[in-house]
Amino acid sequence: MKPVKVLTIVGTRPEAIKLAPVILELASRETEFVSKVCFTGQHRQMLDQAMTLFGISADYDLDVMIPGQSLAGMTARIIERLEEVFQKEQPDVVLVQGDTTTAFCGALVAFYHQVKIGHVEAGLRTYEKYAPFPEEINRQMVSRLADFHFAPTETARQALLKEGIADSTIFVTGNTVIDALLWIRQRVDEQSMSLTPELIEIAKKDRVVLVTGHRRENFGEGFDGICNAIHEVADRFGDVHFIYPVHLNPNVQEPVRRILGNHSRIHLIDPLPYSSLVWLMSHAYLVLTDSGGLQEEAPSFEKPVLVMRDTTERPEGIAAGCARLVGTDQKNIVDALSLLLNDPNEYARMANVKNPYGDGKAAERIADVIAVQR
Numbered sequence: 001m002k003p004v005k006v007l008t009i010v011g012t013r014p015e016a017i018k019l020a021p022v023i024l025e026l027a028s029r030e031t032e033f034v035s036k037v038c039f040t041g042q043h044r045q046m047l048d049q050a051m052t053l054f055g056i057s058a059d060y061d062l063d064v065m066i067p068g069q070s071l072a073g074m075t076a077r078i079i080e081r082l083e084e085v086f087q088k089e090q091p092d093v094v095l096v097q098g099d100t101t102t103a104f105c106g107a108l109v110a111f112y113h114q115v116k117i118g119h120v121e122a123g124l125r126t127y128e129k130y131a132p133f134p135e136e137i138n139r140q141m142v143s144r145l146a147d148f149h150f151a152p153t154e155t156a157r158q159a160l161l162k163e164g165i166a167d168s169t170i171f172v173t174g175n176t177v178i179d180a181l182l183w184i185r186q187r188v189d190e191q192s193m194s195l196t197p198e199l200i201e202i203a204k205k206d207r208v209v210l211v212t213g214h215r216r217e218n219f220g221e222g223f224d225g226i227c228n229a230i231h232e233v234a235d236r237f238g239d240v241h242f243i244y245p246v247h248l249n250p251n252v253q254e255p256v257r258r259i260l261g262n263h264s265r266i267h268l269i270d271p272l273p274y275s276s277l278v279w280l281m282s283h284a285y286l287v288l289t290d291s292g293g294l295q296e297e298a299p300s301f302e303k304p305v306l307v308m309r310d311t312t313e314r315p316e317g318i319a320a321g322c323a324r325l326v327g328t329d330q331k332n333i334v335d336a337l338s339l340l341l342n343d344p345n346e347y348a349r350m351a352n353v354k355n356p357y358g359d360g361k362a363a364e365r366i367a368d369v370i371a372v373q374r
Contacts, residue, residue, distance in 0.1 A: 004370060005034040007091035009082070010058075011042030011102025014293050016050035017274055018121060019097050021179035021363035023056055032371045038085050040078050040102045041065050049273045053184070060085050071101060071134060078105040086113045093370055096142060097121055097176075098292075099135035099313075107145040117142075118370060120176060122149035123156030124292075124313035131311055133217050139313075150366050152176075152296075152357060153316050173365040174358030177296050182360040184278045194276040199243060199267060203283040207240045209233075209337070210284040212291045213256075213308060214247035222328035223252065226308055227259035229333035230288075234265050236334075237341055242266045243280060286340055286347075288333070295323050296357040304350035306336050314357075322353035 008023055010016050026035040038060040039047060051057070062081040064074060078101065086109055094110040096103040097120040110117045119142050126136050143149065149165060151157040152175035160170050193200060202208060213226055230242055246256050246268050260266045272280065278297075281287065287298045290308040295317050298305045305323040317323030326336045340347050 003030075003032055003034045004093060005036065005089065005091045006093045006095060006370060007036045007038060007085070007089055008095040009038045009040065009102060009106035010047065010051070010097070011040040011078075012100050013047050013050045013274070014291075015097045015100055015102065016047050016054075016056075017180045017293065018176045019095065020050070020054040020056055021176050021183060022095065022120065022366055024054065025363040025367045029367060029371070033367070036060075036089055036091065038062065038082070038106075040081075040105075042074065042078070042100060042102045053274050054180075075101055075105055078102060079109055082106060082109040083112075086110070086115070091115055093118055093148075095120060095366075099124065099132075099139035099142070101134065101138065104138040104141055107142045111145045116147040117145055118148040118150060118366070119143065119146035120150045120366065121152055121156075122146065122170070123151040123153075123158075123160040125156075125159045126311045126313045128311055131217050131309070132215055132313075136313070148369060150362075150369070152362070155316055155319075171365065171369050173369075174360070174362040175296050176358075176362040176366070177293055178300060178355065178358035179360050179363050180274075181278060181297050181300055184275050185282070188275050188279050193279055194273050195269075195280065199269070202241050202267075203243070203280060207237075207285040207341070208280075208283065209240060209242045210280055210287045210289075210294075210303075211242055211244040212247075212287075212289045212294060213244075214249060214252055215290040215309065216251075218290055218308065218328055219251040222308075223255040224259070225328040225330045226333065227255050229330040229337070230266065231260055231263060232330070232334050233337045233341075234263050236338065238265075240265065240285075240341060243269065243284075245269050245272045245277065247271065286337075288337065296355075299323075299353060299355035299357070302351045302353075304340055304347060306333070306340075308333065316356040320353050320356045322350055322355070324350070 026033045036059045039058040041063045064077040093116045095118045096106040149170045150173045282301045286304045295314045299322040310327045326332045
């Protein structure tokens with residue numbers, strides 16, 4: 001039987017991390033699949049780091065990133081350049097992941113070419129049009145276009161069913177980020193960390209709060225609240241360090257460095273390769289984030305997660321008790337951090353929760369579905 005030609009489209013570092021296990025699985029099954037990979041370059045440097053980590057190279061690199069780009073301009077460039085790839089490759093199936101502009105554009109161009117679309121991490125919802133922005137609408141639109149919906153959890157499956165998606169097209173696989181996390185954990189080497197010896201020593205000996213923040217809807221007042229809260233807690237707790245890999249977006253860099261740049265126990269560093277982030281997560285005391293990925297990953301290391309958003313498309317962690325929504329209000333963040341830093345029982349209650357997001361076999365399940373559907 002002729003192998004299925006699968007084109008996987010990747011734009012950002014989170015997409016790269018979550019699609020890498022699928023790409024590796026497809027490549028390992030040469031009699032079943034011809035695997036092609038297209039980078040859009042929506043995140044340039046961070047995308048390249050992630051793909052290098054997994055030993056994956058692109059068959060196509062669209063290199064769409066330009067300084068100060070608008071969402072509309074980036075969307076137009078991705079669609080235009082993807083058109084050339086589709087005309088040349090004529091894939092049988094296209095895989096996109098999550099809720100990025102790349103995912104939406106990839107699904108849209110695949111639809112124009114009447115190519116089957118597989119949506120990895122399907123069914124996440126907040127039903128708040130602008131939270132997260134533009135991701136919530138991106139993923140809803142991909143769901144209208146997709147043929148295979150690879151839902152990470154039963155909650156995501158139920159959301160799709162409520163929207164009229166046919167049950168026969170929905171497959172609960174677990175989240176591929178757990179596949180990636182377990183893959184990296186087996187290979188992480190402290191000697192190759194992109195962390196200074198000082199920070200490695202701090203992470204091994206002291207209580208560390210790992211911070212990540214980049215959400216567009218938090219730009220401005222939201223980031224001021226986040227940064228002021230971190231500064232206040234750092235002043236209150238002399239035994240706690242904050243390590244914050246700061247996103248490269250100027251809307252993040254400006255408030256973070258203005259408010260947090262001169263505190264001896266707040267360490268602002270460049271974005272980390274995924275392996276270093278995994279190592280740091282495994283040694284942190286808790287995680288403070290607006291990232292979707294860390295909400296899913298940290299419970300594998302028994303780390304409580306405080307989510308700096310007002311709503312989340314990942315309610316499983318909230319329901320299980322390993323994550324808590326704190327928004328961007330300074331007082332709310334300070335109170336939640338202080339509780340976990342002061343109360344061992346509350347900390348243990350959040351830490352001792354089984355990860356609700358997967359078992360590390362999602363990529364295998366996704367490949368099995370595509371192989372059967374050919």
